[in-house]
Amino acid sequence: METDLKLESSLWVGNKRYRAVLTGWHFNWTEVDKKNRDNQTISVPVAEVVGVEEGRVEILPQKSVEDTDKDFTVFYIKRSSSGGSYGLLWRLGRTQFSCPSRVLRDQWTKHLRTALKTHSPLRPHRLLVFINPFGGKKKGRKIYHSLVAPLFELAGISSHVIVTERANQARDHLLKKDLTGFDGVVCVGGDGMFSEILHGLIGRTQQEAGLCENDPAVTLQPCPLHIGIIPAGSTDCVCYATVGVIDPVTSALHIIVGDSQPLDVGSVHQASALVHYSVSLLGYGFYGDVLAESEKHRWMGPLRYDYSGTMVYLSNRSYAGIVQYLPADPVLSSPRDRTRCLSGTFLNPASSLSLSLSLSLSLICPGEWVTVEGRFRCVSLTCMSSSCPKSPLGLSPSAHLADGTGDLILVWDTHPLGFLKFLYRHTSTEDQFDLPFVEVHRVKAVRFSLPSKRGTGRDLTNEQKTTTPFLCGLCCSKAPAVSVWNCDGEILPFTEILCRIHGQLVRLYARGIEDGAAVHNCSEENDQFERTSFSNGLA
Numbered sequence: 106m107e108t109d110l111k112l113e114s115s116l117w118v119g120n121k122r123y124r125a126v127l128t129g130w131h132f133n134w135t136e137v138d139k140k141n142r143d144n145q146t147i148s149v150p151v152a153e154v155v156g157v158e159e160g161r162v163e164i165l166p167q168k169s170v171e172d173t174d175k176d177f178t179v180f181y182i183k184r185s186s187s188g189g190s191y192g193l194l195w196r197l198g199r200t201q202f203s204c205p206s207r208v209l210r211d212q213w214t215k216h217l218r219t220a221l222k223t224h225s226p227l228r229p230h231r232l233l234v235f236i237n238p239f240g241g242k243k244k245g246r247k248i249y250h251s252l253v254a255p256l257f258e259l260a261g262i263s264s265h266v267i268v269t270e271r272a273n274q275a276r277d278h279l280l281k282k283d284l285t286g287f288d289g290v291v292c293v294g295g296d297g298m299f300s301e302i303l304h305g306l307i308g309r310t311q312q313e314a315g316l317c318e319n320d321p322a323v324t325l326q327p328c329p330l331h332i333g334i335i336p337a338g339s340t341d342c343v344c345y346a347t348v349g350v351i352d353p354v355t356s357a358l359h360i361i362v363g364d365s366q367p368l369d370v371g372s373v374h375q376a377s378a379l380v381h382y383s384v385s386l387l388g389y390g391f392y393g394d395v396l397a398e399s400e401k402h403r404w405m406g407p408l409r410y411d412y413s414g415t416m417v418y419l420s421n422r423s424y425a426g427i428v429q430y431l432p433a434d435p436v437l438s439s440p441r442d443r444t445r446c447l448s449g450t451f452l453n454p455a456s457s458l459s460l461s462l463s464l465s466l467s468l469i470c471p472g473e474w475v476t477v478e479g480r481f482r483c484v485s486l487t488c489m490s491s492s493c494p495k496s497p498l499g500l501s502p503s504a505h506l507a508d509g510t511g512d513l514i515l516v517w518d519t520h521p522l523g524f525l526k527f528l529y530r531h532t533s534t535e536d537q538f539d540l541p542f543v544e545v546h547r548v549k550a551v552r553f554s555l556p557s558k559r560g561t562g563r564d565l566t567n568e569q570k571t572t573t574p575f576l577c578g579l580c581c582s583k584a585p586a587v588s589v590w591n592c593d594g595e596i597l598p599f600t601e602i603l604c605r606i607h608g609q610l611v612r613l614y615a616r617g618i619e620d621g622a623a624v625h626n627c628s629e630e631n632d633q634f635e636r637t638s639f640s641n642g643l644a
């Protein structure tokens with residue numbers, strides 16, 4: 106029986122008979138068996154079907170095809186909990202169906218493929234892939250070719266793959282080369298590689314729109330191409346904060362189904378020039394020092410961040426500075442409202458028009474900006490939560506990926522143990538902002554400058570104002586007067602900067618962190634089906 110995209114018939118999985126129904130949005134199959142009194146149905150949203158193949162097909166670990174003319178195989182997304190992480194792991198589910206006739210088999214494959222096209226319009230057909238062969242544990246090529254490429258092939262995605270030979274090759278390619286025909290750009294690497302893609306795509310889009318990136322008051326054009334991240338770096342913070350797990354297969358599947366997650370981006374300026382874009386961390390003081398220190402110990406690999414974090418903590422530094430910020434509308438949201446930016450929860454981005462206006466107005470009427478001055482352990486700005494395995498809730502747990510604002514975290518100078526408490530709270534669910542020396546503000550723009558004379562402090566004694574190391578012998582060199590800015594893992598060559606947040610400037614192939622509880626049933630159904638399949642020796 107068949108109407109439009111609807112199709113219904115009996116199908117066999119092994120020696121069990123199922124009633125299968127394609128309704129357009131869902132593909133369901135229910136065992137026709139007296140024992141299945143609860144009528145348990147396996148339901149796969151059409152949008153989560155990865156591919157449909159004739160015959161009895163297997164993809165992983167190797168492709169094998171048994172070309173029988175009454176069978177077809179459906180590949181789809183299966184969720185499982187990820188253990189330590191907040192998000193869910195996605196895996197490739199597979200079911201091999203048998204039909205009573207070849208005609209019916211062809212009807213099923215045709216209908217399923219048509220439903221896929223109709224209900225997943227954002228699926229990419231052609232991707233430009235950049236692999237950094239030196240990122241992280243240097244496994245980028247292997248990760249792509251063994252785990253990702255077979256999935257892209259199954260989903261009918263053609264990819265043009267470039268293994269980079271130098272830093273900034275991907276950025277330069279995106280700025281200059283022909284990108285016609287590509288739906289998206291995928292980077293296989295870490296946050297540094299993502300940043301290259303970000304700069305290339307934003308720059309290219311503004312060039313083509315005739316917009317000047319240097320002017321912080323200009324409303325930038327959102328990028329038309331999506332970005333996919335296959336995590337293969339030492340730090341994969343952007344992937345973690347937008348997908349919820351660091352897992353190449355999960356990320357590849359998000360790309361295949363054409364997920365679309367807008368992302369806020371900060372543009373960092375010095376005088377009248379663009380210096381860098383930032384999504385995860387623009388940090389002065391502690392995070393800048395950790396990055397600068399870690400660069401000296403690259404040979405340690407990812408461990409260099411732990412080592413440098415300890416050394417910088419022990420050096421007990423704070424820095425004088427003037428921070429000015431343009432607050433976001435407090436009625437819309439607050440960084441302490443204890444909400445979490447989960448998949449499917451959208452906040453409207455702050456209006457770009459009103460932001461441009463306030464930036465321009467601020468030149469003549471600086472009243473809207475709030476100014477604070479003193480000594481800081483760190484000044485951090487993040488456009489999103491910046492959750493990562495070390496800090497599963499992130500630098501700012503209630504920050505939103507695409508609301509057009511950033512969270513400014515000011516940690517005033519304090520005792521070493523107080524600062525340790527602040528750092529430690531990043532690793533737990535305890536509120537890191539509930540400390541007397543910490544402030545957090547939801548903002549649209551931030552300015553940082555150095556005070557004309559050093560030594561300003563806020564409620565600190567003269568003794569506290571000194572920045573000598575509290576553990577002698579480890580780090581007794583004289584503390585520097587200024588720190589550096591860590592901008593998404595790059596050291597900026599300027600201290601006095603302005604950062605403006607641009608709402609939803611780029612889109613990732615991601616959907617934000619899925620609420621495990623909300624999709625639990627689907628997972629259970631799949632598990633139940635897996636058990637059925639195993640008992641038939643099929644899976």
Ligand SMILES: Nc1ncnc2c1ncn2[C@@H]1O[C@H](COP(=O)(O)OP(=O)(O)OP(=O)(O)O)[C@@H](O)[C@H]1O
Binds near residue numbers: 272
């Ligand atoms: N072929 C290459 N040779 C050297 N550097 C490269 C190459 N391709 C990309 N890069 C640069 O390597 C830097 C780090 O890459 P990536 O983020 O993938 O790995 P990572 O190990 O997480 O990095 P990090 O060392 O910053 O933690 C990026 O900034 C990128 O510009």
Ligand SMILES: CCCCCCCCCCCCC/C=C/[C@@H](O)[C@H](CO)NC(C)=O
Binds near residue numbers: 385386528529591
């Ligand atoms: C006593 C325990 C201390 C633990 C402190 C944990 C704090 C973790 C906070 C991590 C925030 C990460 C923000 C993201 C930064 C990235 O942009 C950047 C580039 O990858 N990474 C780094 C390390 O600079």
Ligand SMILES: [Ca+2]
Binds near residue numbers: 511
């Ligand atoms: Ca944001």
